[in-house]
Amino acid sequence: MAVSSAVAGFRDLGFAPVPEVIFTHLVYNTAPMKDSEQAQDNGCAIRRGEVVSNVSLCREHYRLTIVVSGEGLGERSELGSGFPVPVAGQFVHLSPQRRAPSCDRMDESAPAIDSGGAMLRRAFSIAGYRTTANGAEVDVIYRVVGVGTRWMATLRAGDSVSVLGPQGNAFPIVEDATSALLVAGGVGLPPMLFLAEALRDAGRQTVAICGAQTVDLLALTMDERVPPSPSGREATASADEFTERGANVVISTDDGSLGLRGHVGEALTAYCDANPVEPDDVVVYTCGPERMMEFVAEFCDVRGIRCYVCMERAMACGTGMCQSCVVPVRDEVDAEGWRYQLCCMDGPVFDASDVLFAQPSS
Numbered sequence: 001m002a003v004s005s006a007v008a009g010f011r012d013l014g015f016a017p018v019p020e021v022i023f024t025h026l027v028y029n030t031a032p033m034k035d036s037e038q039a040q041d042n043g044c045a046i047r048r049g050e051v052v053s054n055v056s057l058c059r060e061h062y063r064l065t066i067v068v069s070g071e072g073l074g075e076r077s078e079l080g081s082g083f084p085v086p087v088a089g090q091f092v093h094l095s096p097q098r099r100a101p102s103c104d105r106m107d108e109s110a111p112a113i114d115s116g117g118a119m120l121r122r123a124f125s126i127a128g129y130r131t132t133a134n135g136a137e138v139d140v141i142y143r144v145v146g147v148g149t150r151w152m153a154t155l156r157a158g159d160s161v162s163v164l165g166p167q168g169n170a171f172p173i174v175e176d177a178t179s180a181l182l183v184a185g186g187v188g189l190p191p192m193l194f195l196a197e198a199l200r201d202a203g204r205q206t207v208a209i210c211g212a213q214t215v216d217l218l219a220l221t222m223d224e225r226v227p228p229s230p231s232g233r234e235a236t237a238s239a240d241e242f243t244e245r246g247a248n249v250v251i252s253t254d255d256g257s258l259g260l261r262g263h264v265g266e267a268l269t270a271y272c273d274a275n276p277v278e279p280d281d282v283v284v285y286t287c288g289p290e291r292m293m294e295f296v297a298e299f300c301d302v303r304g305i306r307c308y309v310c311m312e313r314a315m316a317c318g319t320g321m322c323q324s325c326v327v328p329v330r331d332e333v334d335a336e337g338w339r340y341q342l343c344c345m346d347g348p349v350f351d352a353s354d355v356l357f358a359q360p361s362s
């Protein structure tokens with residue numbers, strides 16, 4: 001039986017965001033959602049982050065580096081146990097509130113920060129992770145698109161941020177594949193940087209295919225001595241962030257201001273046509289606008305290439321409570337042939353062949 005419902009609004013009670021669930025439209029299957037070990041592991045781990053730096057990378061894009069103390073903000077938040085080592089694909093849920101909505105109590109000592117009216121946490125892929133003498137350092141790269149990210153752009157070194165995470169599952173490193181293609185559109189780039197590190201450490205040959213609307217919205221440091229291929233047919237050591245991680249890049253811009261003129265799917269096609277490989281030898285990982293990921297998923301389906309997508313659904317709670325982040329997936333066992341999974345708990349990484357990009361009717 002299908003039930004119609006929707007999360008239409010949230011009110012903030014000072015604790016975890018409480019959904020005011022007004023059931024109107026959002027349809028979900030009553031079939032049980034897949035158990036996610038990751039989801040069970042996550043619990044409610046909220047820690048204090050302290051801003052190390054918040055630097056502008058290009059127009060509208062910043063890199064925020066936070067040192068996350070082992071100290072939790074509530075009894076259930078693994079006091080003193082430290083920030084778990086994240087894996088590529090996972091994200092942090094950052095609170096734009098001075099008083100962190102922890103499980104149990106408020107963070108009274110955090111300095112006041114004007115949240116600009118943003119109340120719910122915002123999700124950001126982990127772009128980098130290091131351990132330092134002070135604790136775990138996490139990088140996120142974000143584009144300013146609204147009230148929460150505008151607030152983030154005001155953060156300065158020493159400011160406090162409430163950090164929930166690391167949340168979600170990981171990009172799988174497929175045993176029998178020797179190479180990887182990372183396909184990133186716009187702010188789909190950050191998880192690909194962290195993934196490139198994991199692939200380098202696993203000994204995979206990696207090429208990153210990165211697209212942006214125009215060159216000044218490309219959050220990469222370009223090496224002027226090594227221009228990207230204008231045809232997209234060659235991968236070059238043009239972007240420092242990927243060169244440092246052992247990967248060459250193909251760049252596309254919609255307006256042709258750098259690399260191939262066109263969208264990132266065209267760059268993927270040009271590169272693969274010029275550099276054919278056995279489908280079993282390569283895995284494609286992608287993150288970016290949903291229409292772009294749908295194109296990449298179809299491309300891989302036609303060519304018999306395994307593909308994983310990192311879905312960026314709007315998330316209210318990030319902990320499996322509110323059901324605002326559902327992703328329809330194929331399910332042969334289900335009577336209707338599909339069911340919902342939660343982006344925050346079962347994802348954000350999904351096997352592309354499972355995802356139904358068009359909402360199925362029910």
Ligand SMILES: Cc1cc2nc3c(=O)[nH]c(=O)nc-3n(C[C@H](O)[C@H](O)[C@H](O)COP(=O)(O)OP(=O)(O)OC[C@H]3O[C@@H](n4cnc5c(N)ncnc54)[C@H](O)[C@@H]3O)c2cc1C
Nearest residue numbers: 122123124125141142143146147148149187190312313314
């Ligand atoms: C798992 C995950 C990882 C993410 N990683 C990154 C990242 O690394 N860098 C980054 O810049 N952003 C990332 N996002 C998107 C980010 O969460 C949103 O951009 C952010 O919440 C916007 O907050 P805001 O208050 O500034 O915008 P709002 O004022 O809430 O919204 C402004 C505009 O952005 C749109 N929007 C809001 N949230 C999303 C979303 N999740 N996906 C698509 N559009 C959205 C809204 O529809 C609206 O048009 C990620 C999202 C998820 C779910």
Ligand code: FES
Nearest residue numbers: 318320322323344
């Ligand atoms: S964001 Fe609330 S259930 Fe996923």
